[in-house]
Amino acid sequence: MNEITITRNNHLIDPTLSIWGWEISVYLFLGGLVAGMMILSGYFLYRERHKQFITSCTVVPLIGIVLLSVGMFALFLDLEHKLYTWRMYTTFQPTSPMSWGAWILLLVYPAMFAMLLIKVPGFIPKKFTLLFKWSEYINNNKRVLQSIGIANMVVGSGLGIYTGVLLSSYGARPLWNSSILGILFLVSGLSTASALVHMIAKDKEESRLLARADNLFILFELLILGLFIINLLSSTQAHINAVKIILTGPYAAGFWVFVVGLGLVVPLLIQSLAVSHRIKHTAVAPILVIVGGLLLRFVIVNAGLLSHWTKVIGLE
Amino acid sequence: MARFGMVIDTKKCVGCMDCVVACKTENNVPEGLNRDWIVQDVKGTYPTLNMQIRTERCNHCDNPPCVYCCPCGASHIHELGGVVLVYHDKCSGCKACMAACPYDARFIHPDGYANKCTFCIHRVENGMDPACVSVCPTHCMYFGDLDDPNSELNKLLNSRKHRALITEAGTKPQIFYLD
Amino acid sequence: MDVSRRKFLKISGASLGLVAASSTIGGFVKKSNAFFENKSEDSKSVKKIPTYCDICFWKCGAIAYVRDGKLWKIEGNPDDPLSKGRLCPRGTGGIGAHYDKDRLTSPLIRKNNRGEEEWVAVTWDEALTYIADKMQKIKSSYGPESMAFFSHGIGGNFLKHMIKAYGSANIAAPSFAQCRGPRDVGFRMTFGEDIGSPERTDIENAKCLVLIGSHLGENMHNTQVQEFAKMNGDGGVIIVADPRFSVAASKAKYYLPVKPGTDIALVNAWMNVIVNENLYDKEYVDKYGFGFEQFKAEIQKYTPEWAYIETGVSPELIRDSAREMAKYKPATLIHPGRHTTWYGDDAQRSRAIALLNALMGSWGRKGGFFYPVSMDVPAYPYPEYPHSDKPKVDNPDKKYPFAHETLTTGIREATITGKPYPVKGWLVYGTNLMQALPNRDETIKAIQNLDLMVVVDVVPSEIAGWADVVLPEPVYLERYDDMNVEFFKEPFVAIRQPVVEPPNEQKPNWWIAKKLAEKLGLGNYFPWNDIEEYYKTRLTNAGLSFDELKKKGIIKGKKQPIYFDEGVPDKFQTPSGKIEFYSLQLQEKGFDPVPKFNKQKEPPAGTFRLLFGRAPVHTFSKTQNNPLLYDMMSENEIWVNKDVANKYGLKSGDYVKLKNQDGVVSNKIKVKATERIRTDCVYMVHGFGHNAKKQTLAYGKGASDAGLITKYAVDPLMGGNGMSVNFVSLEMQL
Ligand SMILES: Nc1nc2c(c(=O)[nH]1)N[C@H]1C(S)=C(S)[C@@H](COP(=O)(O)OP(=O)(O)OC[C@H]3O[C@@H](n4cnc5c(=O)[nH]c(N)nc54)[C@H](O)[C@@H]3O)O[C@H]1N2
Ligand SMILES: Nc1nc2c(c(=O)[nH]1)N[C@H]1C(S)=C(S)[C@@H](COP(=O)(O)OP(=O)(O)OC[C@H]3O[C@@H](n4cnc5c(=O)[nH]c(N)nc54)[C@H](O)[C@@H]3O)O[C@H]1N2
Ligand code: SF4
Ligand code: SF4
Ligand code: SF4
Numbered sequence A: 001m002n003e004i005t006i007t008r009n010n011h012l013i014d015p016t017l018s019i020w021g022w023e024i025s026v027y028l029f030l031g032g033l034v035a036g037m038m039i040l041s042g043y044f045l046y047r048e049r050h051k052q053f054i055t056s057c058t059v060v061p062l063i064g065i066v067l068l069s070v071g072m073f074a075l076f077l078d079l080e081h082k083l084y085t086w087r088m089y090t091t092f093q094p095t096s097p098m099s100w101g102a103w104i105l106l107l108v109y110p111a112m113f114a115m116l117l118i119k120v121p122g123f124i125p126k127k128f129t130l131l132f133k134w135s136e137y138i139n140n141n142k143r144v145l146q147s148i149g150i151a152n153m154v155v156g157s158g159l160g161i162y163t164g165v166l167l168s169s170y171g172a173r174p175l176w177n178s179s180i181l182g183i184l185f186l187v188s189g190l191s192t193a194s195a196l197v198h199m200i201a202k203d204k205e206e207s208r209l210l211a212r213a214d215n216l217f218i219l220f221e222l223l224i225l226g227l228f229i230i231n232l233l234s235s236t237q238a239h240i241n242a243v244k245i246i247l248t249g250p251y252a253a254g255f256w257v258f259v260v261g262l263g264l265v266v267p268l269l270i271q272s273l274a275v276s277h278r279i280k281h282t283a284v285a286p287i288l289v290i291v292g293g294l295l296l297r298f299v300i301v302n303a304g305l306l307s308h309w310t311k312v313i314g315l316e
Numbered sequence B: 001m002a003r004f005g006m007v008i009d010t011k012k013c014v015g016c017m018d019c020v021v022a023c024k025t026e027n028n029v030p031e032g033l034n035r036d037w038i039v040q041d042v043k044g045t046y047p048t049l050n051m052q053i054r055t056e057r058c059n060h061c062d063n064p065p066c067v068y069c070c071p072c073g074a075s076h077i078h079e080l081g082g083v084v085l086v087y088h089d090k091c092s093g094c095k096a097c098m099a100a101c102p103y104d105a106r107f108i109h110p111d112g113y114a115n116k117c118t119f120c121i122h123r124v125e126n127g128m129d130p131a132c133v134s135v136c137p138t139h140c141m142y143f144g145d146l147d148d149p150n151s152e153l154n155k156l157l158n159s160r161k162h163r164a165l166i167t168e169a170g171t172k173p174q175i176f177y178l179d
Numbered sequence C: 001m002d003v004s005r006r007k008f009l010k011i012s013g014a015s016l017g018l019v020a021a022s023s024t025i026g027g028f029v030k031k032s033n034a035f036f037e038n039k040s041e042d043s044k045s046v047k048k049i050p051t052y053c054d055i056c057f058w059k060c061g062a063i064a065y066v067r068d069g070k071l072w073k074i075e076g077n078p079d080d081p082l083s084k085g086r087l088c089p090r091g092t093g094g095i096g097a098h099y100d101k102d103r104l105t106s107p108l109i110r111k112n113n114r115g116e117e118e119w120v121a122v123t124w125d126e127a128l129t130y131i132a133d134k135m136q137k138i139k140s141s142y143g144p145e146s147m148a149f150f151s152h153g154i155g156g157n158f159l160k161h162m163i164k165a166y167g168s169a170n171i172a173a174p175s176f177a178q179c180r181g182p183r184d185v186g187f188r189m190t191f192g193e194d195i196g197s198p199e200r201t202d203i204e205n206a207k208c209l210v211l212i213g214s215h216l217g218e219n220m221h222n223t224q225v226q227e228f229a230k231m232n233g234d235g236g237v238i239i240v241a242d243p244r245f246s247v248a249a250s251k252a253k254y255y256l257p258v259k260p261g262t263d264i265a266l267v268n269a270w271m272n273v274i275v276n277e278n279l280y281d282k283e284y285v286d287k288y289g290f291g292f293e294q295f296k297a298e299i300q301k302y303t304p305e306w307a308y309i310e311t312g313v314s315p316e317l318i319r320d321s322a323r324e325m326a327k328y329k330p331a332t333l334i335h336p337g338r339h340t341t342w343y344g345d346d347a348q349r350s351r352a353i354a355l356l357n358a359l360m361g362s363w364g365r366k367g368g369f370f371y372p373v374s375m376d377v378p379a380y381p382y383p384e385y386p387h388s389d390k391p392k393v394d395n396p397d398k399k400y401p402f403a404h405e406t407l408t409t410g411i412r413e414a415t416i417t418g419k420p421y422p423v424k425g426w427l428v429y430g431t432n433l434m435q436a437l438p439n440r441d442e443t444i445k446a447i448q449n450l451d452l453m454v455v456v457d458v459v460p461s462e463i464a465g466w467a468d469v470v471l472p473e474p475v476y477l478e479r480y481d482d483m484n485v486e487f488f489k490e491p492f493v494a495i496r497q498p499v500v501e502p503p504n505e506q507k508p509n510w511w512i513a514k515k516l517a518e519k520l521g522l523g524n525y526f527p528w529n530d531i532e533e534y535y536k537t538r539l540t541n542a543g544l545s546f547d548e549l550k551k552k553g554i555i556k557g558k559k560q561p562i563y564f565d566e567g568v569p570d571k572f573q574t575p576s577g578k579i580e581f582y583s584l585q586l587q588e589k590g591f592d593p594v595p596k597f598n599k600q601k602e603p604p605a606g607t608f609r610l611l612f613g614r615a616p617v618h619t620f621s622k623t624q625n626n627p628l629l630y631d632m633m634s635e636n637e638i639w640v641n642k643d644v645a646n647k648y649g650l651k652s653g654d655y656v657k658l659k660n661q662d663g664v665v666s667n668k669i670k671v672k673a674t675e676r677i678r679t680d681c682v683y684m685v686h687g688f689g690h691n692a693k694k695q696t697l698a699y700g701k702g703a704s705d706a707g708l709i710t711k712y713a714v715d716p717l718m719g720g721n722g723m724s725v726n727f728v729s730l731e732m733q734l
């Protein structure tokens, strides 16, 4: 028997760490989603398929800018010393993933803006002639076009991996203590982005291609999730306890039912049937994927906050 | 160079929380928040029991993840004795440092910034012991320079069995508990 | 923390400067202006004023710090033999008393019924005139003895003097019949002297310390805890008998999980082993002992095997711990305990403990019991008190032959029955009778019989809620109190003096006593103009300086012998002049001359014996509303053995209510499911579960043991109230 009492009773820390609420999960989810979107659209642009994959390369960056701004606003909401937010931009801290993230976010916007210039959105008044001139320049210049594509893929990958590395860098929380988390969040971002585009693309082929891509991403994500779990299970007792929080502990239902079941396996089945033309494409599968992606962040963030080196919470 | 640390004799500590109260009055720690706290760690079944009582606080780690993860440069290692401190006016309250600390030693001050034990640097600079050390009625806490081989700390560490907390996390904590 | 951001900006700038500077200078303890979350203590805006603590009755010497005119913190006075420069957590948190938001601010007179806590604020003159009129009426109708005074602590001294001048000797404190009474009687019967307070225990020099209940480390009487830690750190052996695995138990070499109420059996078995194995200090016993052979014969039946059945402690453990004790004699100290009113057989248990000490030869020896010394400071030369023909009201016909102090519950009884004569007025100072006395209903019944009920307090306490007149006192940091001429290891006097101003119209006890005396026509008993004059007179008569005392807080006298081998005369104030192993005076009054074990009633199935004790951060019922200490511990818990809790489906953090044998149901209280207690009892910290509505922090937090103690076993020797005789069941919270 081991009986531990702690007199500390600090807000957000006791009885269990609860420093980050929904804001951070939403921020990480949107960050991953936008990252996936950037990689997809960047890839199509790089392959000069932007004329065909018109949604991916014109609508998606616009949505991306909006979603990322929502994400950043969520992050801002979470800051406790809001007046001092600007302090993130008076310094660059190379050892701090959050500092990297702050600066990467600054690169994301120009990259997506550049992408937008391929076809200036309709709502921009014609009097902004400069924008139209740039657009023309880009469209006439293959190297520039491809560079924008590459930039979006690179920055997008950075963003996607960052959302995972942000967590995995915290050695204090055993559940996050896996380098696989970066890849997991990146792939999840790609999968949710594909689902989104698949859902909204007007072009049949674009939509179908992304459904097929999504199936691949989901398969891949399942594989990585498996690796993530095995990786922790084969580590120290603290890591085993940590991963038990999602396998059998308080977050097991959320993890198995919503993240794995409804978020990955079910949509994979539906989409596989749809791709092989046995059923029609509907919004059901992509919505499940997107919600699943969001819940993945919630489960990993919250269960991670519960995980601890010495305290075994919810598993007694 | 000095390396400040503490050695705490758990044999003598009675868990009275005097160190906690003293920290609160000395440093004006806001109501409901604690920079230090007591852990009672009981093993066994009645009546064959073993209880270790510990007073805990920020370990002023030699390898402090809270400093490394800080995006604002607010958390930093002070030149004096390697004490880990926070500049209130650089802190955005992002709580990364709280996520990064395996000891849950930090909290958010009601004014928004991250806060924690300072090793009472304002006293130490004036040649005094930290408030918690100087109040302890059982004299079970020792503060000093771990780099000084002749310090009371090293004498104790050399002669008694001891351990630091959650060393697995790799933070190199600078507070040691004598069995 | 009120560091403004602007200030901190400056500070961090300065500390950056330090970073640059110190790398060149190298030395580590270098003065700088960095990190002034606080000003340095040498700063001009900081004043240090010595005083002594009043959060409990240990009276530790302290130094209070006032920064920019505001009370900042309080520390121990290094010159003080009691605190040795370090206060206990309650003392450190004492400044919270000054900051308590619910303090009494002006005198109050009751509006409606007693106990309803409805008041009209009045002036001091109105309040004191009201009291004086009623007191005069009581005197003329019933005699001055019908006015009783309850007080606890040194703050009551001047009011005590006033009541004596008025003509009553019915003055009692809960420190006798509810606390250390049985112990002092038990030791008196054996060695001819009390243990007293601060205890004359030389823990520091003991090589083996035996604690029977005494939960040092939770019981935070400062010097005791300091010495306890020291002797433990120095490798001393600790033996603890307690039904609960206390903090002290966790330091013990031998922990004896004794069944509650069976300590006499245990101590007698220890003595059986020590006597029969010839492990006692033979020379000492031969020289000082009286009736040893009869004693030896008496304890033959208490074998460890016999004791095992009663106490649940295995014979081996009893033998091993007894032999261990004997190894270190005479520096083996069997602690006499302090709160010893447990089962009604307490004076006899204390006597058994005294006898065990006698076997170790620890009385009068280093590491045992020393002979306390004090400074020779003459009392103030007051006129003589008026003579009374009536004996004290609390102990008619010497019903309790060995009660040598007044019994609070005796006065309460007389107030209810009117016998041997009526009691019509209560003046209550610094004692919360609602939590301190067992059986609240009796206290309330007594109060309802009064013509006058006055309470002097600092907060709207439970007892204040029952008063006709409430008088607000400044807290100890805002007033002078009587000089402490302490009896301890070395002689010293100490001063309590104001550190900050009282925030409202509160008036100190000496002022209240003097003004009230004047209104009663007893002004001649208060010939001094103010307390400073009183201090000066006494100190001058002792050849000491008031200014020095004010400045240092403490003046020490020359060291004096405190052990026999230092020259203390080895005389005992018992009838035989010896250590009485066999007590003829007890026999004469029909009591056992050698302590005998009598079985306690067992808790009926489904119920648990209710035990109680201290938490390090609170004093009785007086600190729960102190914001600093409230922050440390805001409610108490009921300790329940883990197996028992499991059986009930309870886990730590769940709330239950407790119901006692008389159907009294407590406030809800949090469960602490723990391995650290036996299965036949439950335990809680005393002092919580306040029902005074105006104490906004403490009100309704946790449960009150006092509320559940409707039954009490009166010690036939001395009238103490054994309070551990109540049984409770756990009532689930829905
Ligand atoms: N922090 C703090 N310290 C204080 C005080 C305070 O209010 N707060 N008050 C002071 C005062 S005035 C007093 S009197 C003392 C009281 O302190 P002590 O004299 O130490 O009081 P006890 O009643 O012995 O303490 C209760 C302990 O006895 C155990 N116990 C209960 N029943 C039995 C039994 O039948 N047998 C045995 N062997 N043990 C038993 C309980 O489990 C608990 O550990 O504390 C003093 N110190
Ligand atoms: N059930 C139960 N009863 C017990 C005990 C127990 O453990 N359990 N313990 C017993 C023991 S050992 C003792 S010593 C007694 C202690 O009993 P008490 O001495 O009555 O202790 P408290 O309950 O703290 O009550 C102190 C009162 O003084 C008031 N007060 C505080 N500071 C000041 C001040 O500066 N001036 C004035 N005028 N008033 C002040 C407080 O508000 C409170 O009303 O209780 C005994 N009774
Ligand atoms: S003050 Fe000392 S004895 Fe008390 S809890 Fe703190 S470290 Fe332990
Ligand atoms: S204990 Fe925590 S806050 Fe303190 S230095 Fe180590 S990681 Fe940082
Ligand atoms: S909360 Fe403040 S100190 Fe902590 S990591 Fe964020 S900016 Fe740095």
Ligand code: SF4
Binding pocket: B022, B023, B024, B026, B027, B035, B036, B057, B116, B117, B118, B119, B120, B130, B131, B132, B133
């Ligand atoms: S060193 Fe100072 S700041 Fe740190 S816990 Fe002790 S008193 Fe508090």
Ligand code: SF4
Binding pocket: C053, C054, C055, C056, C057, C058, C059, C060, C087, C088, C089, C090, C091, C092, C220, C221, C222, C223
């Ligand atoms: S023991 Fe603690 S509360 Fe009592 S007088 Fe000393 S410091 Fe004050």
Ligand SMILES: [Mo]
Binding pocket: C175, C178, C179, C180, C338, C339
């Ligand atoms: Mo007491």
